[in-house]
Amino acid sequence: MNAKIQEYSSLIEENLYRYFKVALPQYETLFESMEYSVKNGGKRVRPLLTLLFYNAYGKGDVLKAMPMAEAVEFIHTYSLIHDDLPCMDNDDYRRGKPSNHKVYGEAIALLAGDGLLTAAFERISSWSLAGLYDAETAIKAINELSVYAGSRGMIGGQIIDIANENNPDADYETLQLMDNLKTGCLISVACALGCIVAGASDDLIDAAKTFGEKLGLAFQIKDDILDVTSSLEKLGKMTGSDKDNNKSTYVTLLGIEKCEELVKQLTNEALESLSAFPNNELIKEYAGYLANREY
């Protein structure tokens, strides 16, 4: 992996836990629980995209975009904690470690998710009040984030997922809408937030969203492929789980070969939307890495 991307990854890890300083011992467990799930992170795709899009247009220190990156990762983490709860996917493991509610119990896991979701908006607004970027920038970012992570975005996608969980006949359009909302929205807004804090035009912000949407769908189809082909060790969760769940996936609908083609095509379409960014090499490299990953 490119040294600059690795540097950004390290910066994210260094800054992601600043929120978890506990003020009172009486609610220490809540903060432990939030930090547990944030620490058990994956590839940090979303916060990395925020920094990469800032870098592709913005001037000066990439740390200016860090509160946005933190906010997106907090929202991603909360959605995973709530997704794993028994009333949702009932997953005991997340990335090879016990899921939040298996360690802390369901009540604390529920509240840890609520806490992370709320903290996302606290991070962005606090750093605006501290002068890192102006209030107009912060409000624009908060509005995009709340729309894309909200009921007409990510949460709407989760509802469609629930409605189709025992539907092996869900068609391609349904899967695509679900994934555009459930996965694509947060990836899109992660890209957009990097542009917003860099002061980019609305046209560029839209281009970043298009990139995120295409990449998000490629990412999800790749996930479905890996769900079938990868092994437990590599992925850290039970593979083949979608099939066990009697779920319609891109692979069951289109077959692996067609899916591999789609991943390539969507990645290329994503890359095309980058042409207006002056400094887009790192994003291109990262998109290629995501398309070719094996876990």
Added chain:
Amino acid sequence: MNAKIQEYSSLIEENLYRYFKVALPQYETLFESMEYSVKNGGKRVRPLLTLLFYNAYGKGDVLKAMPMAEAVEFIHTYSLIHDDLPCMDNDDYRRGKPSNHKVYGEAIALLAGDGLLTAAFERISSWSLAGLYDAETAIKAINELSVYAGSRGMIGGQIIDIANENNPDADYETLQLMDNLKTGCLISVACALGCIVAGASDDLIDAAKTFGEKLGLAFQIKDDILDVTSSLEKLGKMTGSDKDNNKSTYVTLLGIEKCEELVKQLTNEALESLSAFPNNELIKEYAGYLANREY
């Protein structure tokens, strides 16, 4: 009740459902579920306080404060939906009607809560982008709301509540900290948001918070009294439930007489903090109404 307060109550009811226009039939149920719980409202204490504090300092139409009032009520409603879930208080009824998860199932109730929490920040930011108030005002409001409703505020209080739910020996200090966080924080920030959108000074905002904290505690002690004395019909939930839960309450710790005194004393302290507001008569009247309510 005062005609102006009734007018504000009606305005709140008229404006509280603007968010629930559904964009896609695929996630209609989510919006139905959110609206169900917002419609099943109580006294609308928090949004009323937002409007009353705007009125006590602000100039012009009280509708300028409405997005803040909506946001606070959305957060209050999400906290009740999540509180009622089986992994939390496991309440089948809320205000005499089936709780959200009894109607829509646990998964949708969980997501409806997440959706309302996210929507609070969408409402405040959208109306700033639309020009109702400036971005500085909106960021200040969002920051206060995210802190007071977050892990060091309301959610922190819920954790303390969980930790003490089978502890009949919890002392007065523990109850007070829990209630200041769990109930007082959201009431305080409801008052503060009215001041912020009116452009009040930090001193006035602090005075509004002190009012909210005192009133919130009075409100909670009054709730404990009513929990013992009121009947099922009036309160819309099983009375005496705290006692059945083997829970320490202000009444079990101090007795009803001392509790009634405390409600009076705290209400008076709350009223004293209002002296700097030019136009505080309505707030005073409303605080008196809350202290003397019988349900």
